[in-house]
Each structure stands twice: as structure tokens, then as C-alpha cells.
Amino acid sequence: GLEMVDTENLRPHYARTLWAWSDALEARLDEARAVLLRTAGPEKGERILRAYRLYLAGSAMSFEQGWIALHQMLSARPDGAVASHSMRGAQSVYPFARDYIYK
Template identity: 75%
Template sequence: GGPDNDQLGAGMGDFIEKYIFPGGQLLHAGEVLTHMARGGLEMLDTENLRPHYARTLWDWSDALEARLDEASEVLAVDGGRERAEKILRAYRLYLAGSAMSFEQGWLALHQILASRPADAGHDKKIRGARAVYPFRRDYIYDQPSPGKA
């Protein structure tokens, strides 16, 4: 969660790379914004989803713990009991460790909305603005549910 894209402590980055997301690459938000700017995009909105990820990962961890026997059986079908247990240990550590890391602020995840600065695709322009997009997030949160007015 800091300003640099440094290795996670205690070798967690290596662990995640090897056992959870082989070949995956997570970029620091600052690096993403740099690439976006170089590509001619402007950041319109960003939201830190860290608290949501903490809650979600704890829920997933609890769900896995509640059904360990079933998960082991499913995994054992393709790889045998020993491999199933190894995979389960890795995911139990990953889910709980990541949940705690998001909870403590050691990890963060940002959702970024970007657009080209001159959005020629819209015929409606907002006076004083170069692009059409809402100035607040009300449009996300204040929508009635389908079928409700």
C-alpha cells in the first residue's frame, strides 16, 4: 500500500507469483497512471477498494474453511490427495494473509476510470469542461433498482 511498487514483506510476492497467480503482474496505481498519461488518457475517477477487498477476502476465507473437506475432495480428483492438500494450504494462506494485508493497509487496490481528454464521441458538452462525465458519483449510487421507481 505504500508509494513504491516494492516486494511484499516476508516473501509474500514470491509466494503469490509461484502458487496463486503464476505469470500475473500487478502494477502500482502510480505506474498505471503514468502509462495511462503516456497513452493519452486522463484519469477521471479512482476509488480505493481496499476495505471492500478485505471484507470479501475474509468472506472467501471463511467459506473455504467451512468447506475444506469438500474442497479437498474436488481437488483430489485431478491431482491426488497430497497435491490437493498443498493447493489448499496455499489458498488458505493467500486468502487469510491477503485479507489481513488489505485490512491493515499493507495492500491496496484501486479502480481507475480513464478517458481521452477530448471525448469527440459525445455531442453534449458541459460548459467549462473538456469532456462529458459526471462531476460526482451520485449516478453510481442513487440509481433505483430494476423494477423499482
């Protein structure tokens, strides 16, 4: 079977990312509109643009307010061999701290 190795709440990261995407779209709204009108037609293009703007801002707000969340989970299949590293008895070579991410 699988063994839970790590879990992380990505909610704060998603709020920031979605706001950044929303801001970027708003900054180039005329260009986005022109592309959509050319490829999807006037009526459908405007509907798509409106839906996407609402999706970005609404999702960002929902993550920011804590109304929704996203968790990333990492599992590993233990190989049965007891590791000889710092975490005695562990059956995984997965790092036991996240400091490697920030180096």
C-alpha cells in the same frame, strides 16, 4: 493523450471480499478438499488447498491492516468538444459524482 477522470481506493472492499471468500471456503472445506484430492491427487491437492487458504486469509489481513492497497484509476481521451453539462468546460461526459452508483 489521456486525462485522469477518477481514482478510487478499493482496499477496504478487498479486505471484506477476501474475508467473505475465506469464510465460504472454510465452511465447505471438506468439499473443497475432496475435489482437489480427486483432481490433483493427495499430496498436490493438500498443498494447493493449504496455499489457497493462506492466500485468502493473508491477503485479507494485509488489506485490512493497510499493508497493501489497490487503486482503480479511470482515464478518458478528451474529444476536444467542450461539454454543455453542469461542469462547464469539461471535455468528458463522465459523471462528476458517484451518486449514480448507489441508486
